[in-house]
Amino acid sequence: MRQNPARRTALLDAAIEVLAREGSRGLTLRAVDKEAAVPTGTASNYFTNRADMLAQVVRRTRERLTPDPAELADTMTAEPSHELVRTLMLQLVKRMRRDRSSHLAMLELRLEATRRPELHTELTRFLTAELDANIDFHLGSGLPGDRSGVVLLYLAMLGLIVDDLTVPELLTPHRLDALVDTMVTRLLPAAPA
Known part of the structure; x- marks a missing residue:
C-alpha cells in the first residue's frame, strides 16, 4: 500500500x-x-x-467540513447565547455552500450504507462520534439548550442542508437566516432565570 x-x-x-x-x-x-x-x-x-x-472518504469529508480552528476560536469569543448559536449555524450553512461536494458525497455515503453493512457500521460509528462531539462542544461551551435540544437542532439543520443541497428553490421563498433563528430559539429554550 x-x-x-x-x-x-x-x-x-x-x-x-x-x-x-x-x-x-x-x-x-x-x-x-x-x-x-x-x-x-x-x-x-x-x-x-x-x-x-x-x-477513507468518510474520514476525509470530516477533514474538509471541520470549521477552521482560527475562525471558530474567533466566533467563540462571543458570550454564549442564542445569537452565538445562530451565528454557528449560519457558518455551517456557508461551509456547506463552499464545499457542496463533501456534503453531497456524505449523502451518497448514507444511501450506500443502506446497502453495504460494512459501510453502515463505519458510518454509524463515525456519525455517532460526530454527533456526540457536537453535543459535548455545545454543552461544554455553555450555549443555551440541553442535550435533546442540541439533537433536535442537529436534525433540523440536517434537513435544511439536505434541502439546500438538493432542491434549493424550496427554501427560496423563506429567509434562511430567519429559519435558522426560529430553529435556534424554539429548539433551545433559554435557561430559567
Missing part, C-alpha cells in the same frame, strides 16, 4: 468529487484515477478495495 499522504489526499478529494457528481454507482477506482488526473491503477495502490476507499 502506498504511503504518499499528498497523493492519498488528492485521490480522496477526487473520490468525493466523483461521488458528488455521479453518485455511488459512478465511484470506481478507475473513475477516481481519471478525476485525480493520475495514471490508471494509482488508486488501487492506495486502497485495498472499494470499501476501504469509502471508509
